[in-house]
Amino acid sequence: MLRLSKKADYALIALKHMALRSDGASSSARELAGLYDIPIELLAKVLQRLVRKGLLASQQGTRGGYHLARTPRQISVADVIQAIDGPVTVTACSTDEGACEQYAKCNVRDPLWRVRERILAALGECTIAE
Structure with a gap:
């Protein structure tokens, strides 16, 4: 089952929250964790990874936090999943890493x-603006 x-999931929740902010203000990890009942330590790591992958920008300081690095229409669900989990796969052999004994006869x-x-295309068409 694909899931x-x-x-x-937490990354999508956080990004959608930021996409819906009409004031464009930054959101802190603590704020998001409290609003959505997400463990703060895990969410902080997820947000930092999104910064490293160029989907979020961060600002230090008392008024700091996270905000989208691109417009919501420019961030697809595929972008988010791949930033957090790596390549979208259906089977082990669908990546270069997948070694399969049946490869030659599959x-x-x-x-x-x-x-x-097709899954990747569908995820790529869906953005956090929707």
Whole structure:
């Protein structure tokens, strides 16, 4: 079954919150954790990773926090998932890392690759602006 990791889920929640802010103000990890009942330590790590991947920007200080580094329409669900969890995969062999004993004789690799591509395309069309 395909499903988002908790970290990716938290990342999407935080980014959507920031996308909905009409005042454009920064949001702190503590604020977001309190609003959405997310463990602060985990959320802080997720937000820092989003900064490293260029989806968020951070500002230090008493009025600091996090804000979107791009417009909400420029941040796809695929961008977020890949920033947090790495490549979207359906099977182990759908990445370079996947070593499979059946690789040479596999009759489902190509169809599953097409499934992966369709999933990735759908996630790429969905943005946090929606």
